[in-house]
Amino acid sequence: xxxxxxxxxxxxxxxxxxxxxxxxxxxxxxxxxxxxxxxxxxxxxxxxxxxxxxxxxxxxxxxxxxxxxxxxxxxxxxxxxxxxxxxxxxxxxxxxxxxxxxxxxxxxxxxxxxxxxxxxxxxxxxxxxxxxxxxxxxxxxxxxxxxxxxxxxxxxxxxxxxxxxxxxxxxxxxxxxxxxxxxxxxxxxxxxxxxxxxxxxxxxxxxxxxxxxxxxxxxxxxxxxxxxxxxxxxxxxxxxxxxxxxxxxxxxxxxxxxxxxxxxxxxxxxxxxxxxxxxxxxxxxxxxxxxxxxxxxxxxxxxxxxxxxxxxxxxxxxxxxxxxxxxxxxxxxxxxxxxxxxxxxxxxxxxxxxxxxxxxxxxxxxxxxxxxxxxxxxxxxxxxxxxxxxxxxxxxxxxxxxxxxxxxxxxxxxxxxxxxxxxxxxxxxxxxxxxxxxxxxxxxxxxxxxxxxxxxxxxxxxxxxxxxxxxxxx
Amino acid sequence: xxxxxxxxxxxxxxxxxxxxxxxxxxxxxxxxxxxxxxxxxxxxxxxxxxxxxxxxxxxxxxxxxxxxxxxxxxxxxxxxxxxxxxxxxxxxxxxxxxxxxxxxxxxxxxxxxxxxxxxxxxxxxxxxxxxxxxxxx
Numbered sequence: 257x258x259x260x261x262x263x264x265x266x267x268x269x270x271x272x273x274x275x276x277x278x279x280x281x282x283x284x285x286x287x288x289x290x291x292x293x294x295x296x297x298x299x300x301x302x303x304x305x306x307x308x309x310x311x312x313x314x315x316x317x318x319x320x321x322x323x324x325x326x327x328x329x330x331x332x333x334x335x336x337x338x339x340x341x342x343x344x345x346x347x348x349x350x351x352x353x354x355x356x357x358x359x360x361x362x363x364x365x366x367x368x369x370x371x372x373x374x375x376x377x378x379x380x381x382x383x384x385x386x387x388x389x390x391x392x393x394x395x396x397x398x399x400x401x402x403x404x405x406x407x408x409x410x411x412x413x414x415x416x417x418x419x420x421x422x423x424x425x426x427x428x429x430x431x432x433x434x435x436x437x438x439x440x441x442x443x444x445x446x447x448x449x450x451x452x453x454x455x456x457x458x459x460x461x462x463x464x465x466x467x468x469x470x471x472x473x474x475x476x477x478x479x480x481x482x483x484x485x486x487x488x489x490x491x492x493x494x495x496x497x498x499x500x501x502x503x504x505x506x507x508x509x510x511x512x513x514x515x516x517x518x519x520x521x522x523x524x525x526x527x528x529x530x531x532x533x534x535x536x537x538x539x540x541x542x543x544x545x546x547x548x549x550x551x552x553x554x555x556x557x558x559x560x561x562x563x564x565x566x567x568x569x570x571x572x573x574x575x576x577x578x579x580x581x582x583x584x585x586x587x588x589x590x591x592x593x594x595x596x597x598x599x600x601x602x603x604x605x606x607x608x609x610x611x612x613x614x615x616x617x618x619x620x621x622x623x624x625x626x627x628x629x630x631x632x633x634x635x636x637x638x639x640x641x642x643x644x645x646x647x648x649x650x651x652x653x654x655x656x657x658x659x660x661x662x663x664x665x666x667x668x669x670x671x672x673x674x675x676x677x678x679x680x681x682x683x684x685x686x687x688x689x690x691x692x693x694x695x696x697x698x699x700x701x702x703x704x705x706x707x708x709x710x711x712x713x714x715x716x717x718x719x720x721x722x723x724x725x726x727x728x729x730x
Numbered sequence: 731x732x733x734x735x736x737x738x739x740x741x742x743x744x745x746x747x748x749x750x751x752x753x754x755x756x757x758x759x760x761x762x763x764x765x766x767x768x769x770x771x772x773x774x775x776x777x778x779x780x781x782x783x784x785x786x787x788x789x790x791x792x793x794x795x796x797x798x799x800x801x802x803x804x805x806x807x808x809x810x811x812x813x814x815x816x817x818x819x820x821x822x823x824x825x826x827x828x829x830x831x832x833x834x835x836x837x838x839x840x841x842x843x844x845x846x847x848x849x850x851x852x853x854x855x856x857x858x859x860x861x862x863x864x865x866x867x
Contacts, residue, residue, distance in 0.1 A: 295738060322738050324849030324864055349844040349866045386804075386840045444805045455842040456867055494804055497844040497866075501797050504848060508786050521790060522849030660736040661867070690767065690841065 260289065260298060266318075266713040270298055275306035275519065282316040283647070283713050285705060291658065292320060300327040303519040307332060308527070309340025311596060315647055317603050318709035319656030319701060323348075325522030328602035328657075331650045336528045336588070336597045341516070342537055343525035344507060346599035348584040349500045351540055352547035353458075353491030355581055355626045355653075356424070357637065358555065359477075360562070361574035362484040364464050364725065367566075371462065374565040375685045375726045378460060381557045381564075383452040384730035385687060390451030392553070399447050400435035406545030410552035416577075420552060422615040424580040425605060425623075428548040430587070433541035438495070439502050442539075446495025446546055451553035455688070455730040457695055458490040460558070461628075463635060463722035470719045473621050473639055477578055479720050486575065487635060487722070488554050489628055490730075491584065492547035499543045503536040528597050537586065544585055551580060578637070579624035581605065583653035591648055598648055606640035606651040606716045625716050627707060630655045630700035631684065631692070631729065632677045635722045636707045643714035651716035652707070655700035664699035665690070673697075677727075686729035695729065732760030741843070741865040742850070746858055750788070751815045753859045754823070757792060758799050758810055761865065765843060770836045771809045776828050779808075783823045789851035791823055792861055796846035799827075803840075807832045843867050 260282070263269050268289055270280030280301035284292060292298065297320055304326050305314035311333045320329030325345030334340030367374065383390060394402070402409045407421050407428025421427050453460060465483040468474045479485075492499075507524035510516075510532040516525060526532035555577065562573045581604045589598050589605075590613075607614055607623040614623055625638040633655065640649060659667075668676075670689025673696045677684050686692050710716045735742045743760050747753045781798050785791035802808040808829035817824040832840075844866040853861040 324740065324847040324866065328739055345847075345849070385838060386842050388838075441801055441805065445801070498801065501845050505785075505794065508790060508848075512786075520849055521787075521851075522847055524848070657739045660738050661741065662734060662736055688839075688841070 260293065266709045270301060272305065275517070276302055278305050278310050278313050280305050280316065281313040282320065283318045283709055283715060285709055288318060288705065288709070295322045297322050297327045301330065303523060304330055304332050304346065306519060307341055307343065307523065307525065308516060309334045309338055311335050315650065317650065317652040318706045319602065319652040319654055321656045321658070323601070325520050326599065326601045329652065330601050331603045331647060332599045333591065333648045334528060334597040336595060339527045340597055341525035342528045342533045342586055342597060343523050343599065344500045344503045344536060345522040345524060346601055347540060347586045348601045349497045350491040350584055351496035351499060352544035352582045353584045354547060354551065355487060355489045355583070355628050356551050356555065357578040357626045358486040358558065358575045359479060359578050360484045360486070361572065363482040364484065367484055370565055371726050372683055374462065374561065375683055375728060377561040377565045378558060379685050379728055381561045382460065382554055384454065384728060386455045388452040389448040392450050394447060394450065399443055402450065402549045403435040403438060403542035403545055404433045405429055406548040407552040410549045415553050415556035420555065420577045423577045424548060425582050428552065428580065430541035430544050432538055433545050434538035435542055437535045437539040438499060438542050442495045442498035442502065445498050446493060449493040449495070450550055451557065452493065453490050453554065453728070453730045454493050455691060458730045459631065460728040461487045461724045462726035463487055463724050465720055466723050467721040470639065470717065473719045476621050477624060478576065479637065485722055486558055487626070487628055488551055488558070490550060490554065492543040493550065495546050496543040499539050503539060506532050506536065540586055544582065548580065579626060581626050600650055602653045603650045604653045606644045606649050608640045608642040608644065608649070625651055627652060627703070628654050629703035630697045631695055631727050632680065632682055632697040632724060633703050636703070636718060637720040637722070638707065638710060638716040639719050641714055641717050644716060647715050651710050655703040655706055657699055658701045659699040661694040664696050665693045667698055668696055669693055682724050683726045684729065685727070691729055732756055734764065737864060741867050743863050743865065745861045748858050750853070750859055751818060753853060753861045754792060754795055754815060755813050757796060757861060757863060758813060761796055761799065761843065762809065765803065765840050766836065767841065768839055770839070771830065771832055775831050776811070777808060777831070779827050779829065781825045781827060785821055788820050788853040790848050791821065792853060792863060793846040793848050793851040795823060796863065800843055800845060802829060807837050841867070
């Protein structure tokens with residue numbers, strides 16, 4: 257087992273050993289670090305620390321848990337001028353899996369009576385589950401445009417507003433995307449799924465703001481106590497999975513070509529500036545754009561659903577986009593006056609106030625960070641802080657699993673979870689009770705503790721807390 | 731023979747067989763038992779596909795092999811009913827598979843697997859062959 261040293265109340269370090277080029281750093285509480293040690297997540301943090309070109313540290317956010325290759329909750333920044341690598345396994349299969357938060361003009365008393373009807377309308381308008389197909393039928397040329405334009409494509413076709421674009425990380429479009437580098441297989445899997453929620457841990461929640469921690473920032477972002485918000489969690493669907501799969505194969509060969517030694521084949525990689533690295537980056541950007549477009553179209557369907565359920569115009573409903581974050585992504589970012597390539601797998605960018613990449617609205621406050629909890633537990637709205645430079649401006653992405661799906665299913669049936677949550681005032685709509693059981697709240701770490709560690713270690717600060725009223729699971 | 735073991739974030743499957751070809755066939759069977767827990771496949775239309783794969787080890791070859799079936803299932807709704815491995819080495823595999831097309835209802839009841847991961851994909855031999863594969867779900 258690795259030698260994990262405590263360096264401050266919420267920060268632990270794995271000193272470099274073996275092939276590690278940099279130390280590992282874990283943000284956690286005493287209780288969390290014990291679980292992390294039991295899971296042997298430190299081995300995966302060490303493997304990432306051995307990647308060529310890694311800068312400063314191999315990082316683990318407070319929601320870190322055992323994954324494949326890089327742990328979920330891992331962050332690794334690379335020096336692209338010195339053969340730093342790009343690794344599909346350090347970004348994950350669901351490229352640009354992410355979360356967005358919409359704010360309404362409503363409070364609970366306005367929606368409580370109609371909540372079930374509202375959920376049913378949303379469930380009908382936004383396909384979810386494995387076999388789901390979106391309402392859009394696109395030509396090959398149109399799919400190519402989606403891959404290169406992301407959210408911009410959706411807004412150009414009337415599925416949103418200019419504000420939606422500016423309130424999305426990277427404006428909902430990575431300009432380095434090249435549709436030509438995405439395989440026909442990926443296109444085949446992705447084409448029918450645009451505008452669908454998907455399955456597994458993806459969800460759509462109707463929430464209520466229950467606590468404000470930073471009144472100034474909440475007010476600036478249009479957030480108030482009792483407000484109804486909508487959270488959407490999904491990604492690039494089958495298209496992203498196939499892109500990752502395709503390029504992991506390419507990278508297996510690239511590793512030999514460039515003489516890279518790996519402790520875990522899932523971390524197969526190539527120098528960012530190599531042909532293989534460039535091609536993967538362009539395809540990954542295309543998949544990320546698909547995911548932003550997907551969340552944008554879902555946003556449009558949510559707005560349509562609210563207007564239908566309440567018989568009210570959008571001006572009355574609200575549903576402005578607060579922000580959209582990516583949490584499985586690789587990007588070129590500016591850090592200490594130079595360009596670096598950063599992998600975030602189950603981690604969120606958290607830019608502080610003053611960053612030129614942020615739209616004017618958020619440049620004075622810092623970037624909103626959206627942290628979804630598990631079904632039935634709270635979610636949080638945080639803000640990026642300058643002190644997050646210690647994590648290359650990254651923070652947690654959610655609660656993080658603590659229990660296997662097998663154990664979760666043994667613990668409680670899906671029907672029991674639905675009934676229990678109903679008694680707590682939370683309606684769950686899903687056509688797969690097995691997924692509900694697998695995703696039961698008990699299977700996840702305590703979100704409050706994860707967020708507390710983020711807040712107290714300074715990698716992001718609390719702004720508001722939301723609790724679920726209605727959940728749609730894929 | 732296959733069984734599913736505990737894994738915090740994903741699905742870990744262990745497969746045992748007397749032959750290496752048996753490991754590959756059994757792994758596909760195990761994977762579909764997770765994907766379609768309620769079964770119900772009764773399609774009549776059969777489609778034959780020839781699969782040729784190159785990889786860097788038996789473990790990655792197994793992950794690649796499973797990912798071929800994940801692609802055919804999720805992109806084309808094809809469920810394998812017969813798998814005949816015609817050539818195989820540590821780095822190469824050739825097989826002929828017969829599929830039936832799964833109906834919308836059965837497909838809609840499927841669970842999701844994103845991919846079979848290279849991480850932890852390994853095959854060992856003692857008396858029999860044993861393999862482990864992690865699926866990202």
